[in-house]
Amino acid sequence: MERSELIEIGKKVDALLAGEEVKLHPSDVASYLKYLHHEDAEGFYRYLKRLPKEILGEVLLELPESLRDDAIEHLSAKELAEAIEELDSDDATDLVKEIEDLDEGLERRVLDSISSEYKEEIEELIAYDEDQAGAYMQTEVFKAYEDERIADAIERLRRLKAEGELSNIHQVYVVDREDRLKAIIPLEDLILYDFQTPFATIISNRRYEPIAVKASDPIGEVIKKFEDYDLAVVAVVDEEGRLLGRITSDDIIDLVEEQATEQIYNLAGVDEEIEEEEDLTEVTKKRAWWLLINLGTAILASLVIGLFDETIQKYVALAVLMPIVASMGGNAGTQTLTVVVRKLALGEIDWQNAKRALFKETLIALLNGIIFALIMGIIAWVWFQDQMLGVVIALAMVINLLAAGFFGALIPLILKKIGSDPAVGSSVLLTTVTDVVGFFAFLGLARWMLLG
Amino acid sequence: MERSELIEIGKKVDALLAGEEVKLHPSDVASYLKYLHHEDAEGFYRYLKRLPKEILGEVLLELPESLRDDAIEHLSAKELAEAIEELDSDDATDLVKEIEDLDEGLERRVLDSISSEYKEEIEELIAYDEDQAGAYMQTEVFKAYEDERIADAIERLRRLKAEGELSNIHQVYVVDREDRLKAIIPLEDLILYDFQTPFATIISNRRYEPIAVKASDPIGEVIKKFEDYDLAVVAVVDEEGRLLGRITSDDIIDLVEEQATEQIYNLAGVDEEIEEEEDLTEVTKKRAWWLLINLGTAILASLVIGLFDETIQKYVALAVLMPIVASMGGNAGTQTLTVVVRKLALGEIDWQNAKRALFKETLIALLNGIIFALIMGIIAWVWFQDQMLGVVIALAMVINLLAAGFFGALIPLILKKIGSDPAVGSSVLLTTVTDVVGFFAFLGLARWMLLG
Numbered sequence: 001m002e003r004s005e006l007i008e009i010g011k012k013v014d015a016l017l018a019g020e021e022v023k024l025h026p027s028d029v030a031s032y033l034k035y036l037h038h039e040d041a042e043g044f045y046r047y048l049k050r051l052p053k054e055i056l057g058e059v060l061l062e063l064p065e066s067l068r069d070d071a072i073e074h075l076s077a078k079e080l081a082e083a084i085e086e087l088d089s090d091d092a093t094d095l096v097k098e099i100e101d102l103d104e105g106l107e108r109r110v111l112d113s114i115s116s117e118y119k120e121e122i123e124e125l126i127a128y129d130e131d132q133a134g135a136y137m138q139t140e141v142f143k144a145y146e147d148e149r150i151a152d153a154i155e156r157l158r159r160l161k162a163e164g165e166l167s168n169i170h171q172v173y174v175v176d177r178e179d180r181l182k183a184i185i186p187l188e189d190l191i192l193y194d195f196q197t198p199f200a201t202i203i204s205n206r207r208y209e210p211i212a213v214k215a216s217d218p219i220g221e222v223i224k225k226f227e228d229y230d231l232a233v234v235a236v237v238d239e240e241g242r243l244l245g246r247i248t249s250d251d252i253i254d255l256v257e258e259q260a261t262e263q264i265y266n267l268a269g270v271d272e273e274i275e276e277e278e279d280l281t282e283v284t285k286k287r288a289w290w291l292l293i294n295l296g297t298a299i300l301a302s303l304v305i306g307l308f309d310e311t312i313q314k315y316v317a318l319a320v321l322m323p324i325v326a327s328m329g330g331n332a333g334t335q336t337l338t339v340v341v342r343k344l345a346l347g348e349i350d351w352q353n354a355k356r357a358l359f360k361e362t363l364i365a366l367l368n369g370i371i372f373a374l375i376m377g378i379i380a381w382v383w384f385q386d387q388m389l390g391v392v393i394a395l396a397m398v399i400n401l402l403a404a405g406f407f408g409a410l411i412p413l414i415l416k417k418i419g420s421d422p423a424v425g426s427s428v429l430l431t432t433v434t435d436v437v438g439f440f441a442f443l444g445l446a447r448w449m450l451l452g
Numbered sequence: 453m454e455r456s457e458l459i460e461i462g463k464k465v466d467a468l469l470a471g472e473e474v475k476l477h478p479s480d481v482a483s484y485l486k487y488l489h490h491e492d493a494e495g496f497y498r499y500l501k502r503l504p505k506e507i508l509g510e511v512l513l514e515l516p517e518s519l520r521d522d523a524i525e526h527l528s529a530k531e532l533a534e535a536i537e538e539l540d541s542d543d544a545t546d547l548v549k550e551i552e553d554l555d556e557g558l559e560r561r562v563l564d565s566i567s568s569e570y571k572e573e574i575e576e577l578i579a580y581d582e583d584q585a586g587a588y589m590q591t592e593v594f595k596a597y598e599d600e601r602i603a604d605a606i607e608r609l610r611r612l613k614a615e616g617e618l619s620n621i622h623q624v625y626v627v628d629r630e631d632r633l634k635a636i637i638p639l640e641d642l643i644l645y646d647f648q649t650p651f652a653t654i655i656s657n658r659r660y661e662p663i664a665v666k667a668s669d670p671i672g673e674v675i676k677k678f679e680d681y682d683l684a685v686v687a688v689v690d691e692e693g694r695l696l697g698r699i700t701s702d703d704i705i706d707l708v709e710e711q712a713t714e715q716i717y718n719l720a721g722v723d724e725e726i727e728e729e730e731d732l733t734e735v736t737k738k739r740a741w742w743l744l745i746n747l748g749t750a751i752l753a754s755l756v757i758g759l760f761d762e763t764i765q766k767y768v769a770l771a772v773l774m775p776i777v778a779s780m781g782g783n784a785g786t787q788t789l790t791v792v793v794r795k796l797a798l799g800e801i802d803w804q805n806a807k808r809a810l811f812k813e814t815l816i817a818l819l820n821g822i823i824f825a826l827i828m829g830i831i832a833w834v835w836f837q838d839q840m841l842g843v844v845i846a847l848a849m850v851i852n853l854l855a856a857g858f859f860g861a862l863i864p865l866i867l868k869k870i871g872s873d874p875a876v877g878s879s880v881l882l883t884t885v886t887d888v889v890g891f892f893a894f895l896g897l898a899r900w901m902l903l904g
Contacts, residue, residue, distance in 0.1 A: 021658055023659065023661050025680070025681050027680040038804070038805075062680075064800070142640075154643055154644065157643070157644065158644050161640070161641075161644070166640075167640075168638075168640075168684070169638075169640040170639075170640075186621075187622075187639040187640060187643060188613070188618075188619075188620075188621040188622075189613075190643070191606055191609070191639060191642070192606065192609065192613070206473055206474075206475050207475065209475050226702070226705060227705060227706065227709070228479040228514075229477050229479060231702070232620070232622070232684045232685075232700070232701050232702070233684075248684070249684050249701035249702070249704075250678070250682035250683070250684070250701070252705055253678060253679060253704060253705055253708055254679065256705055256708045256709055256712070257679070257708055257712070257798065260712030260713075260716070261794055261798070263712075263716065264712070264715065264716055264793075264794050265790060265791070265794065267716070267719075267790070268786045268787050268789075268790035268791075269783065269786075269787055270787050270790055270791055275791055280812065280815060280819075283816055284819045287784070287787050287816065288820050288823055290783070290787070291780060291783055291784060291787075291820055291824060292824075292827075294779065294783045295776070295780060295827065295828065298775060298776040298779040298780065299776065299831070301775055301776075301779075302772050302773060302775060302776055305772045305775070306772045309769075309771070309772060310768075312764070312771050313765060313768045316761045316762075316764055316765045316771075317761075319761070319764050319771035319774075320754050320757045320758045320761060321754060322771075322775075323750060323754060323774075323775060323887070324747070324750040324751065324754055326775065327746065327750040328743060328750065331743055331746045332739070332743060334720050334721075335720050335721055335739050335742070335743075337720075338716055338717060338719070338720035338722055339717070339722055339727055341716075342713055342716050342717070346709065346713070348516070352490070360732065364732060364735055364739065367732075367736045368740050371740055372740075372743060372744075372747060375744075376747065379751070431779075435775070435779075439775075
């Protein structure tokens with residue numbers, strides 16, 4: 001954000017604190033606080049302490065992690081509890097989790113200051129695994145009973161909205177007296193009915209048959225549903241079909257960004273969660289683990305080179321050229337690997353069309369292998385004035401790019417098949433293949449054809 | 453999807469074609485057709501021809517590109533035009549674009565079969581650049597005038613919905629007689645007012661001040677707005693504030709996935725748009741360009757090695773160990789590069805805190821440089837029974853990992869600063885640095901310290 005925009009927001013924040021009615025989004029307040037923290041740390045804490053509890057929780061959630069932790073430590077358990085009570089249940093749960101990560105004692109004190117009913121709700125939501133739909137749902141929904149009239153439900157909506165209990169309502173969830181979800185009616189339809197009509201009359205229409213997910217469903221499936229059905233919100237039910245809550249598109253957008261980040265990081269051997277930490281030692285340690293695995297594979301490649309040390313001593317051009325073969329294999333393999341990993345994640349490749357993908361990727365790599373065999377063969381021939389050396393590097397190039405394409409596609413497919421994340425560890429496995437095959441093919445062919 | 457699910461959908465499709473009222477999403481029909489295409493190509497065309505025009509367009513859009521092209525070629529201009537008329541304007545535009553990519557003559561014939569009013573609308577939408585918000589908007593909105601009563605607007609909504617002109621309405625957009633957007637009222641609020649109230653009375657409330665984007669805004673900013681403000685839909689206006697349409701969260705979810713795919717692909721030197729093509733020659737050619745650039749940098753690294761060919765000949769252990777130094781630099785640099793590229797994309801790093809990010813990344817790389825200098829120094833010493841060789845590789849490791857961290861962060865920052873995409877080309881620049889620095893430091897130190 002531009003400095004001038006931030007100063008504009010600052011004026012609005014001042015107006016808000018002075019009690020004026022201002023249209024100001026918590027995320028803008030967070031941007032302003034972030035700017036303040038940088039420019040005037042004292043001002044940051046002063047503003048933080050004065051923020052109305054109605055927006056404090058949302059502002060905290062919008063702050064970058066390090067500032068949020070800092071802010072939480074400067075607030076009392078009571079202030080935090082009040083802020084949490086104002087949040088929707090999903091956001092409240094997120095904030096409690098953040099506090100838990102920071103200080104479990106503080107979390108206990110905060111939870112003890114929250115009304116017991118809401119505390120129970122939050123504890124139930126916290127219990128879900130982060131791979132489950134339940135972890136992303138909010139329990140605040142606009143619910144109506146089959147035997148109710150529309151007018152009565154609307155009256156309840158009015159009350160709940162006035163109490164600040166409900167917002168962002170797009171649909172009414174019609175349930176039976178056991179809370180089992182029977183129908184979902186969009187407000188745009190509801191508004192057209194005579195308000196004296198009971199819901200029972202309306203919901204016989206098949207178009208109101210509910211689309212719902214189970215709280216125990218993997219969140220990946222929920223995301224897929226949003227994408228396939230162009231949803232803005234989805235209802236969440238338990239195993240018996242009882243309404244528990246809903247998941248809204250804003251959480252899905254965040255999740256999609258987060259999963260993409262995780263995938264990009266995994267491909268490069270970086271841990272997404274650790275990277276968010278401020279503690280450099282943790283980040284360094286985590287990255288070092290990955291580098292250690294890479295060191296192992298690099299040494300393996302060196303052992304292959306070591307097999308041919310006499311050949312290299314007689315023919316030092318081999319040492320000069322050998323990294324080219326390995327590097328081209330690594331790059332071609334990474335292209336293939338990346339495409340296959342991403343298409344697996346997007347559901348464009350599955351086990352059904354896996355053979356086709358494998359064949360396609362191998363063929364592309366083979367074609368490029370032939371192209372670069374010709375190019376590099378000629379370069380090596382001219383460079384070292386040695387025709388046979390050109391032939392050797394050309395053959396090694398074809399072999400290594402072929403291996404790169406085949407294993408670049410096969411490795412993620414197999415990881416997926418055995419239930420692993422195809423983005424994790426696949427690139428190190430691939431580099432091992434392209435280094436070992438590259439050096440072995442090039443130096444082996446050289447020993448056989450140049451010195452044999 | 454499981455085979456059994458697909459067969460279940462197949463039964464529903466049959467029921468639909470038999471004229472029964474079935475709840476069936478176009479994306480499910482598309483999944484079934486995809487399965488059919490694989491199992492029974494004749495059946496695919498038979499079903500395609502019989503699909504009701506109300507869902508044909510949506511089904512086409514949900515098909516994978518190659519099947520869609522195949523399907524479009526089997527439909528007449530008239531059938532396509534009818535399907536397009538049933539689509540919302542944003543989807544209609546997408547489908548026309550798909551037809552255009554395939555066959556411009558067919559596109560003209562299709563457009564000529566569409567009612568002239570809708571044709572004009574589609575042509576206006578097609579004119580937007582794909583980086584602009586306008587390219588993703590639909591013109592179908594629920595609009596009301598300031599001086600209208602709620603009841604009259606609702607009556608219009610009823611008619612538009614009955615005609616299939618409007619769906620997925622969450623808000624009413626209140627405009628003046630010049631179509632300038634004055635307020636946005638969510639249906640959940642509208643439903644609570646007395647329907648005899650004129651909009652003018654309601655919209656004085658500041659909470660209805662509209663959040664809108666301009667059609668010419670970069671789509672990246674629109675995505676940011678959805679994420680910051682947790683939007684489900686946003687209004688689109690022209691430069692004078694006149695209401696043009698809206699963008700819904702389902703398009704934003706698709707865009708976020710697409711941009712992440714593009715970023716992942718760019719980092720690996722793969723072109724997202726070309727990869728969607730069926731034509732293997734195109735894919736091969738595009739990937740070959742990237743490999744050619746890589747070949748250039750690999751040769752550059754080889755030239756560095758060539759400077760030390762006599763040293764290597766005297767000391768062949770150097771040839772065995774040198775790929776380790778380069779590989780560790782490449783991996784550490786890729787970690788840094790990936791984190792910085794992604795954080796730039798997510799807005800977590802900007803020019804303000806760039807210096808801090810650069811410092812942090814360099815420090816992490818230096819720490820890991822020291823760790824792996826020790827590990828690799830001892831390994832080399834023991835392996836080749838040569839203490840000095842251990843010192844040489846240790847020093848080279850520190851130097852190369854330091855360079856990896858520094859340039860891994862600096863390269864994307866500079867690309868961003870000069871207005872380039874930090875994901876494009878950064879990895880090849882980085883590898884050039886880590887290869888050249890790695891070989892030069894290791895072989896140069898070796899010549900100086902071992903043979904000097």
